[in-house]
Amino acid sequence: MSHKYVYLFSEGNKDMRELLGGKGANLAEMTKAGMPVPQGFTISTEACTQYYKDGRKINDEIQAQIYEYLGKMEEICGKKFADPENPLLVSVRSGARASMPGMMDTILNLGLNDVVVEGLAKFTNNPRFAYDSYRRFIQMFSDVVMELPKPEFEKIIDQKKEEKGVKQDTELDTEDMKDLVKRFKAFYKENKGEDFPSDPKVQLMEAVKAVFRSWDNPRANVYRRMNEIPYDWGTAVNVQAMVFGNSGDKSGTGVAFTRNPATGEHKLFGEYLINAQGEDVVAGVRTPSPISQLEQDMPEVYKQFAEIADRLEKHYKDMQDMEFTIENGKLYMLQTRNGKRTANAALKIAVDLVHEGMIDEEEAVLRVEPQQLDALLHPQFDADTLKKATVVGKGLAASPGAACGKIVFTAEDAKEWAKKGEKVVLVRRETSPEDIEGMQVAEGILTVRGGMTSHAAVVARGMGTCCVSGCGEINVDYDAKNFTLGGKTYNEGDYISIDGSTGNIYGEAIPTAPASIAGDFGLFMGWADKYRKLKVRTNADTPRDAHQAREFGAEGIGLCRTEHMFFEGDRIKAMREMIIADNTEDRKKALDKIMPYQQGDFEALFEEMNGYPVTIRFLDPPLHEFLPTKEEDIAEIAKELNVTVEKVHEVIESLHEFNPMMGHRGCRLTVTYPEIAEMQTTAVINAAINVQKKGVNVIPQIMIPLVGEVKEFDFVKKIVVATADKLIADAGVELKYEVGTMIEIPRAALTADKIAADADFFCYGTNDLTQMTFGFSRDDAGKFLDAYYDNKIYESDPFVHIDVDGVGRLVEMSAKAGREANAALHLGICGEHGGDPTSVEFCHKVGLDYVSCSPFRVPIARLAAAQAAVKEKRA
């Protein structure tokens, strides 16, 4: 038997999305439920896949089935395709499994030609309507199928209106419409070198092909990549009998939601237009009326629609987004789907549906996109003030949130002003590591230069601070402490507001309100926590970040990068002293200066994380990162450290590496300079002893980075244990600590059994593990990865979503081997992936104990972990 590629609406149901696409499956479901749906058929996604397999051809088998089902459709509708007497016209609508903008636009009124249109005019006794439909069809078909630009047709219409001296399309009469048809066809022939296809069967087949083609157009590919929709899904095509909202004043078309998609309010929400077709509602040509108006205009239709809406919502147990058309007072449903909604609405609807008894808590947890929560975790502008505010400039939306404060131009000033209790926005041409402290106290950061991956953008996102970067229109004068933008000068101390979610800059104060996990949000997160198995920790280097993460529900620190602690104030100087030193004694002296700072930092972190584990990673980056590159800075350092400029140059020279990423870094630093690990261990253990005395329940976990060989791990561990045990014994206290390693070199993963025998924990550093497994660096891959996406070699950025087949396999293998060698081993992940919902799901599947991510991603990870657990339970 031949394969079935085509399904009548009456043959499908809502669970057949994979085959029929979302639109087709729901049209079938509504048909099954006895709702008024114009009938038709769906050409399956398998036909799309087959089309590509056949070298972009619709093969004979599929074509035959399409004609066969067209025949069945004619019978059901009691009209004939291409028949001038009572003709059947159809719409051709694309419909993938997931709704996808960027795909082919719908074609309406297909099946018309010069003969059929006359028949339609006679049959409906409405020639203007017939010719209006015809010219719309030529326009849509030419644009969508033949790629003749839409604006060209608009131009022809405008020209016609000008000749007639009228303004509105509605003022054009039958003869005008006929004339437009003529002009459109002439334009078509001129550009395509052939006549507009007059055979409706050809029109239909060309339209179906165009839908299949659109699955692979650049817009669709970009959207797919952004939303993780696999290329091999394909799209379905729906061929549906036309109903006409443009056939008079008892007709119309509209869109409505069962609840408000912006607020979640439980009330029908939507718009409609009388005497209109298709996209007229959203095209903005005429102003639509609110759906409530329909109750006055056509009470019977409204009542029926409200009932259907209610039934659909109860049936799908979710807020519905519906499209409908009214033809001569009769209602038709053209589409229903779970509606898109804002984060606030998503929470409210999920919670309300539970309270209304429609879904249970477990189901509610699946109803909010983890990624969506991000919008709720940052400060927001006061909505009323924002409405009245003027945008004075625009940069890149580099890190979300809203900020309002007084302008300062240096990190120093930011710190000083903040100490006095002022809220500041730090304005810089660009930022550098020395600005960190200023960035930390600022409400927001605004830079003139730099893109989405500039220092400012990356650091701000890590801190969860609002940042607008790369606003090139700004002219900063650091000396005068002012900047100009849009012809206006802004001085230090003037108020400014920036929106890191849009990139907008406002030259005035707009009050902001901080985010909090309360109300529906709090209740909802409580449900999520009930179901998840993964613990969620945070990556935090400062007490401020740690505090924020606790507020967001973090259960410990999974990664504290100690090197960030070496940049502030006097520490960087001592650090440089250490690097310049050419003997152990001098190095130790310099390290001794850093020790108290580190200890203080750790004490503060332990206090914030009372009762939760804190994983501290020992010094990781190559030392050259702590030295300057600019000549003037080198001279300054030489003076500060009381050495010659040549000496500093010499050191910089000696630290030069061809591939620092694979150079002298991580535990390799300790193998050459054991005193670094000694100092850091001392700081950790002394800090723990001190806070323990204050009653803090502290669980320090020392993490050795970049291990690739168990002996290397053992070498460093021995130093750590010797130092720690002596301190603990000398202090006469009891203190438990752990020593583990990052797994970020493939060799470590491959020899995990050996390492696990000696380690207390593994934490997957998947940023490095990804770089080292792929053999390309995160900082450079951007340049060529686009070509890999375009050629469908990779579907997504492996630094954003964990590469399950390669890197993931290393994680899974080594986790298993590690646990077999050491049953007490605990496992976590602390790369960027720890806050990515799809990667979190992977971590759940392979049985890690925790994920760790930046503070502002903690709630996202909590929800993603809960969804992974619920999905697994239901699978």
Ligand code: ADP
């Ligand atoms: P999209 O996926 O972009 O929403 P649709 O396939 O839903 O595209 O079509 C857009 C609009 O075209 C619909 O909302 C409806 O107004 C109109 N439309 C589609 N099919 C028909 C039809 N068979 N009869 C009348 N109008 C239709």
Ligand code: MG
């Ligand atoms: Mg639609």
Ligand code: MG
């Ligand atoms: Mg690393």
